[in-house]
Amino acid sequence: MLFMSRVSEALIRVEGLHKEFRLGLMRRRVLAVRGVSFAVERGDIFGFLGPNGAGKTTTIKMLTGLIAPTGGTATIFGARVPSPEAMKRVGFLPENPYIYPYLTPTEFVELCARLSGLSSRAARDRTRTVLDQVGVLYAADRPVRKLSKGMLQRTGLAAALVADPELLILDEPMSGLDPVGRKDVRDLIVEERRRGRTIFFSTHILSDVETLCDRVTILRRGQVVVSGRLEELLKRDVRRTDLVLEHVDAALEQAFVAAGHAVRRLGERLVVEAEGEAAVKFVLERSLAAGAALVEATPRSETLEDLFVREAIVTPDA
Ligand SMILES: Nc1ncnc2c1ncn2[C@@H]1O[C@H](COP(=O)(O)OP(=O)(O)OP(=O)(O)O)[C@@H](O)[C@H]1O
Numbered sequence: 001m002l003f004m005s006r007v008s009e010a011l012i013r014v015e016g017l018h019k020e021f022r023l024g025l026m027r028r029r030v031l032a033v034r035g036v037s038f039a040v041e042r043g044d045i046f047g048f049l050g051p052n053g054a055g056k057t058t059t060i061k062m063l064t065g066l067i068a069p070t071g072g073t074a075t076i077f078g079a080r081v082p083s084p085e086a087m088k089r090v091g092f093l094p095e096n097p098y099i100y101p102y103l104t105p106t107e108f109v110e111l112c113a114r115l116s117g118l119s120s121r122a123a124r125d126r127t128r129t130v131l132d133q134v135g136v137l138y139a140a141d142r143p144v145r146k147l148s149k150g151m152l153q154r155t156g157l158a159a160a161l162v163a164d165p166e167l168l169i170l171d172e173p174m175s176g177l178d179p180v181g182r183k184d185v186r187d188l189i190v191e192e193r194r195r196g197r198t199i200f201f202s203t204h205i206l207s208d209v210e211t212l213c214d215r216v217t218i219l220r221r222g223q224v225v226v227s228g229r230l231e232e233l234l235k236r237d238v239r240r241t242d243l244v245l246e247h248v249d250a251a252l253e254q255a256f257v258a259a260g261h262a263v264r265r266l267g268e269r270l271v272v273e274a275e276g277e278a279a280v281k282f283v284l285e286r287s288l289a290a291g292a293a294l295v296e297a298t299p300r301s302e303t304l305e306d307l308f309v310r311e312a313i314v315t316p317d318a
Pocket residue numbers: 021022023030031032050051052053054055056057058059
């Protein structure tokens with residue numbers, strides 16, 4: 001009998017991953033990653049977030065086989081890490097890509113292509129293509145030590161792309177890039193996904209995640225605090241409406257504050273944050289009765305920044 005079951009297509013599966021470092025003479029324990037689990041499905045653009053020191057790079061290093069986990073498991077393409085076989089299908093951009101300073105971008109990217117098993121002809125052709133794709137072709141023959149930070153980052157990205165990998169693992173691909181450079185990288189990620197590729201990347205730029213990602217995982221102090229589809233995580237239902245009013249006298253402003261609404265002055269105008277429908281009705285009725293006028297009403301839904309600040313920022317007493 002033939003079963004037509006939908007096999008889970010997780011390209012990366014992380015289960016209860018742990019990493020403990022030992023620091024200094026006293027071998028002080030640093031728990032960098034504490035039981036992290038998530039899965040990246042084929043075709044996802046997956047954002048990996050968290051404040052500085054949350055454990056993103058440590059997790060990525062374990063995935064790519066640079067360091068060994070001290071607990072838990074991780075698989076890439078179904079193979080337990082470290083897996084040189086699986087890594088042949090992965091393009092990796094490390095956090096601070098080291099590029100031999102005396103090579104040119106062409107030489108460096110071609111070297112990466114050759115190490116990935118491309119023939120010398122294919123390596124040459126692909127190198128030109130990807131350097132063009134990341135916008136470094138004009139500087140392709142300058143020594144790397146004469147390139148700017150952003151150009152280095154782009155060269156590292158070209159090296160990750162050169163073997164046309166099925167899965168891209170990028171540790172802060174937008175770091176060091178100007179706004180145009182960031183847009184280029186966003187476009188490149190979208191284009192790679194359109195071509196059927198899967199992209200897993202860490203970043204601090206929440207607006208990029210909001211426009212790009214299908215799924216996110218947020219770490220805090222080595223643990224997952226938020227994980228899921230972005231559209232499900234961000235509450236789409238509008239909870240708050242910002243009402244901008246004119247001609248609000250002190251008595252009316254006081255009435256809003258007394259009713260528990262947050263208010264702020266915007267020049268001559270007053271902004272009242274109304275939570276829920278009943279609050280909007282109350283503010284509007286009171287305003288009209290007191291001779292104030294409504295200038296603008298803006299519904300506010302939760303942003304990724306709201307979610308990040310709520311869940312990922314470590315307060316001193318946390
Ligand atoms: N080799 C190491 N030895 C000891 N501690 C380490 C080592 N590498 C990382 N750590 C510690 O592990 C924790 C997680 O670091 P990691 O680099 O994974 O954070 P991150 O989320 O990538 O942060 P960032 O956003 O700043 O890149 C930090 O407390 C860091 O100091």
